[in-house]
Amino acid sequence: MWVTSSTELALTPTCLALGKFDGVHRGHKRVIEPILPTSQNKIRGEWQSGREKEISDISGEGSFTSNSSLSSSHTYSTVVTFNPHPQEYFTGKPRAWLTPMEEKIEELRSLGVEQLVMLPFDKILCTLSPEDFVQRILVEQLQAARISVGEDFRFGSQRRGTVQDLQRIAARYNIPVNIVSLETQEYTQMDDSNRKERISTSLIREVLATGDMERANELLGRPYALVGKVVTGEQIGRTIGFPTANLQIPKDKFLPRKGVYAVRVSILNDISNKYEFHCLGVMNIGSRPTVNGANLSLEVHLLDWAGDLYERTLRVRLEKFLRPEQKFSGLEALKNQIQQDCVNAKIFFGSEL
């Protein structure tokens, strides 16, 4: 996938999906689907499979995340997003992401998106009128051939432009706009009544903060994952019979509720760049009050497994919140509880063991 923050370096013409796409959740996938080559094929019946050429020599600010074989007269399926996040720009506060950049690129690439354009969200961009945004950015710079957005997408200065405005303005340039209806999820409330909720990044963040992984994962369409390298810890874990891999994740990754989770772990094969060796485990996200830990740490113990994981990249999928972190009277009490956590995780995973 080609990734750039410069519209001058963007591969054109394009089929565009517009938005912030943090989390690449089920609603986002619905918006992206119509711009993928397979869907365009169905829509236009003219997707080119011949005359393909390997594009690997593009220099400059952008980068390829894998070797892509693309046609020279091809409409590039492109996700257009904003950097920094508009909220970050307006509040001046850094934001934690459900999918930090690397993870977002990986998710979009796995969907079949060919290009990610991260428009610099600055004073110029945020003061463009809806008309100028479409004409200058989408038409002139990105040469849009088709646009896909969710029903509630807003754009242009002060979010003035609605999807109907987008459709009307784009029609002047003969660009069709797909307006995707909102993806919702049925949710059973405390009083047992059912409610449909619109899937959004904000909702998923709220749910993750409560530790309700079943609901968060349902909204996302996949388990929420922490991806990072294994670094050295204080090595107390092995002395109590529970060696743990300490994970170093991107600083801007959004963390769910602190506590202990039942998890699925996979290890990145650095050569094939694929995750393999799948294993179950228990993870603690917390500051380890029992051993007077000062910083937040992310530690995973793999069930019934022994080996060296230092420097390996792990993907830890959080499946079930088991309990909050506690301060125990000593290491023996902590050890007994971790033993119980492993039993509880095994019960949760049930037949998989």
Ligand SMILES: Cc1cc2nc3c(=O)[nH]c(=O)nc-3n(C[C@H](O)[C@H](O)[C@H](O)COP(=O)(O)O)c2cc1C
């Ligand atoms: C499943 C699991 C649950 C844990 N629960 C707690 C806890 O409730 N309270 C706590 O202080 N530390 C908890 N820890 C962290 C341990 O204190 C930590 O693993 C131990 O100090 C060893 O860390 P080190 O090997 O990185 O030095 C937990 C660790 C794991 C793997």
Ligand SMILES: Nc1ncnc2c1ncn2[C@@H]1O[C@H](COP(=O)(O)OP(=O)(O)OP(=O)(O)O)[C@@H](O)[C@H]1O
């Ligand atoms: N549930 C959904 N169903 C269909 N389209 C959606 C859904 N949620 C977002 N979209 C669309 O996907 C694109 C990207 O959405 P965006 O990330 O900007 O919003 P979001 O997921 O609602 O996040 P936030 O909560 O931060 O507003 C936009 O075009 C938006 O309208």
